[in-house]
Amino acid sequence: MEQKSSSVALVLFVCVCLCSFSWRTSEAQHTWQEAFKVLGISWNPNGTLNREIQIPMVDPTPYEDSTTPAPTALSQDIYLSPKSKAYIRLYIPLNPPKNKKLPLVIYLHGGDFVLFSASTVIFHNFCNDIASQFPAVVASVEYRLAPENRLPAAYDDALNAIFWARDQALGKGGRDPWMEYADFSKVFLLGSSAGANIVYHTALRALDFDIRPLQIKGLLLNQAYFGGLKNTQSEIRLKDDPYVALYVNHVLWSLALPPYLNRDHEFCNPISGGTYLGRVNRLPKVYIKGDFGDPLVDRSIQLAQFLYNNGVTIYYRFNAGGFHGIELQNTTAAQELYDDMKYFINNPFGTSHEGISDQPLYNDMKDIVNAEKTHASS
Numbered sequence: 001m002e003q004k005s006s007s008v009a010l011v012l013f014v015c016v017c018l019c020s021f022s023w024r025t026s027e028a029q030h031t032w033q034e035a036f037k038v039l040g041i042s043w044n045p046n047g048t049l050n051r052e053i054q055i056p057m058v059d060p061t062p063y064e065d066s067t068t069p070a071p072t073a074l075s076q077d078i079y080l081s082p083k084s085k086a087y088i089r090l091y092i093p094l095n096p097p098k099n100k101k102l103p104l105v106i107y108l109h110g111g112d113f114v115l116f117s118a119s120t121v122i123f124h125n126f127c128n129d130i131a132s133q134f135p136a137v138v139a140s141v142e143y144r145l146a147p148e149n150r151l152p153a154a155y156d157d158a159l160n161a162i163f164w165a166r167d168q169a170l171g172k173g174g175r176d177p178w179m180e181y182a183d184f185s186k187v188f189l190l191g192s193s194a195g196a197n198i199v200y201h202t203a204l205r206a207l208d209f210d211i212r213p214l215q216i217k218g219l220l221l222n223q224a225y226f227g228g229l230k231n232t233q234s235e236i237r238l239k240d241d242p243y244v245a246l247y248v249n250h251v252l253w254s255l256a257l258p259p260y261l262n263r264d265h266e267f268c269n270p271i272s273g274g275t276y277l278g279r280v281n282r283l284p285k286v287y288i289k290g291d292f293g294d295p296l297v298d299r300s301i302q303l304a305q306f307l308y309n310n311g312v313t314i315y316y317r318f319n320a321g322g323f324h325g326i327e328l329q330n331t332t333a334a335q336e337l338y339d340d341m342k343y344f345i346n347n348p349f350g351t352s353h354e355g356i357s358d359q360p361l362y363n364d365m366k367d368i369v370n371a372e373k374t375h376a377s378s
């Protein structure tokens, strides 16, 4: 816990210092060099990225170990092929129930497509929490990062993780003993920030494949990282945000997208058009969470509206205040998110829950937009 907060504090400290430096120079014209400083990245001579700000990475904890603070869940790394670096960090609760199988949650971490790993301590702790609290079997996907591997590489890796889970369900090549706890008919894809973008695109891609006996029952999108050529109101209002400033996002998208695509490509702006549009109505139910203090909130509202218009069942929560990544720093906000997600996973559609809405969406959406206006003018 201390390691977690001190590492986050370090990153925030560096970000805040660098951001305040860049604010002083020029309000309007930020350079990509400034964005690189904020992100703690620089180019290597061979064209790869040097990632200087490192949140610690931690090893999995496959056994209960008296020497460390007791983990709330067990974890192990499963390499997907001898040649690739791709792996799944698999979690089970410490004492899985004997009489009942658990939902399988496939998790995609955040980091703007460019940073971090499934082993990064903040995401490792997040997965421990959800495995023990839901409870669930959690498969956290180590996916390839940009710009060394631009999109759709991360989508491909996430899809491979789904194929791995399908093969586990079929028992191909032997099933990992921990996967005996998983209910393959209750699979959920969960992602935060860039991970939520990956979840959305991977779910649409998976519709083209025979993944039986897996059944993807829902998607959970926490503060999804999307963009577009035309800035939204929240992006403009919060353009100098310390976590996801507008100019930094623009640089990040230029690293994540293939060089010939712009921010209105569906990878970045999924409601703008593209090849996936016609499949959206085949998605399972979706949980969408946003915060009005996060510049990306309008993108989530737009997506929620778009999914709703396409007949997708959605649950959502948009909180006043907050900021991008709040659940990684504020344990109260984290617990609210866990409670929402647990509710979404364990309850069939048709019931409602304090704070999360499922019906009627249209009126609530107007309320959301009004709430945002109030927030913006206060």
Ligand SMILES: *[C@@H]1O[C@H](CO)[C@@H](O)[C@H](O)[C@H]1NC(C)=O
Pocket (backbone or CB within 6 Å): 044, 045, 046, 047, 048
């Ligand atoms: C590129 O350069 C970096 C830093 O010198 C090095 O760590 C990395 O292995 C190199 N990568 C390739 C693919 O050559």
Ligand SMILES: *[C@@H]1O[C@H](CO)[C@@H](O)[C@H](O)[C@H]1NC(C)=O
Pocket (backbone or CB within 6 Å): 330, 331, 332, 333, 336
């Ligand atoms: C943490 O989040 C909760 C709920 O979202 C909020 O009420 C509280 O003020 C936050 N605490 C801090 C220190 O920001």
